[in-house]
Amino acid sequence: MAICVIIPAYNAVSTLPAVVHEVIQAGMPVLVVDDGSNDGTAASVAGLPVNLLRHRENRGKGAALRTGFSWALQHGFVGAITLDADGQHEPTAIPLLAETALREGWDVLLASRFVQFQQMAGLRRHWNRFGAWCMKKRTGFDIDDSQSGFRYYSARLLRTITLVNDGYDLEMEILIKAWKAGMTIGSIPVPARVADGRATSHFRPVRDTWNICMTFLRYM
Numbered sequence: 370m371a372i373c374v375i376i377p378a379y380n381a382v383s384t385l386p387a388v389v390h391e392v393i394q395a396g397m398p399v400l401v402v403d404d405g406s407n408d409g410t411a412a413s414v415a416g417l418p419v420n421l422l423r424h425r426e427n428r429g430k431g432a433a434l435r436t437g438f439s440w441a442l443q444h445g446f447v448g449a450i451t452l453d454a455d456g457q458h459e460p461t462a463i464p465l466l467a468e469t470a471l472r473e474g475w476d477v478l479l480a481s482r483f484v485q486f487q488q489m490a491g492l493r494r495h496w497n498r499f500g501a502w503c504m505k506k507r508t509g510f511d512i513d514d515s516q517s518g519f520r521y522y523s524a525r526l527l528r529t530i531t532l533v534n535d536g537y538d539l540e541m542e543i544l545i546k547a548w549k550a551g552m553t554i555g556s557i558p559v560p561a562r563v564a565d566g567r568a569t570s571h572f573r574p575v576r577d578t579w580n581i582c583m584t585f586l587r588y589m
Contacts, residue, residue, distance in 0.1 A: 371447045372397055372467050372521075375440075377433035378454035379404040382413045389414050391460035392452070397467070400440055401454075404433040410454075430518075431532070431539025438527045447471075448523045458519040462559040469557055470521040476552035477526060477544065480519035480559040514556065516540070526552050 374397050378385050385401070392399050399419040403411040405427035414421065422436055434451060441449040450466055452458040462480060470478040518540065530546040532539060547554055 371471070373441050373444070373446045373449050374399045374463065375434065375437035375449050375451045376401045376454050377404060377430050377437065377451070378402065378406065378410050379427060379430070379433070380406045380408045380410060381454035382406070382408045382410045384456040385410055385454045386413045386417070388452075388454055388456055388458075388460065389417055389419055392463065393418060395460060395463040395467075397450070397463070398444075398446075400437055402433040402437045404428055404430070429535035429539075430537050431542075432535040434539055435532055435535075438522070438532070442524060442527055446524060448521055449527070450519075450521050452519045457562055459560045459562060462519075465559065466519070466521050466557065470523070473555070474553065475521065475555050476523040477547050477554040478521040479514060479517045479554075479556040481514035481517060481556040517556075519559065519561075523552075526550075 374392050374395065376385070376388065376392065376399065378401055381388075389399060389401065401411075401414055401419050401421050403421065403423040405424045411421060411423055420440070422440060424433065424436070437451070438449065448467070448470060450463055452460070452463075458480070466478060466480050469475070516537075520540070522543070526543075526547055529550050529552070530543070532542060532546070534542045544554060
């Protein structure tokens, strides 16, 4: 297949198997990157038809994604779709995201949860709106969900930009560096089961929001 699906996972034993089962239905190769979990996350999907990579210790979502991107490029995929392991995203939207990205030639295509913003925890909701506004004002890209982890990335993009961040701020780093490299960035609305996966998310509202904000300012 031309596109693979990458799922970064950390201590996600309660949600990952169900997510993987649904993602498999999309008919694309699946890679799970276990980011140093200590709860049996890797073992929970060991019997499923997925590829599995493991970090010896917890390094952060960004580090897990970078590991996944390297794997995707090494295996010759033309693009990769990322989604979180906490069950907040709707795997049935994977074909729509892939088909739209390939048909319209996007380098980055975000699956936007805009209609679910009212469910999102306060600080994340306000920063997401502000971050999307800043991105649009600075770059002209019409993005309304800058923090969505449900995304398509082209291999051209992943080969072109050099990524360094290890945390949640990697996804903002990608957007800024993609813009600077002249890549195309867009978004499409998709359903989301939970706006931010806060029941099982490892996102730290103050610290990680601050890091995302600083990443935006640094690369601008």
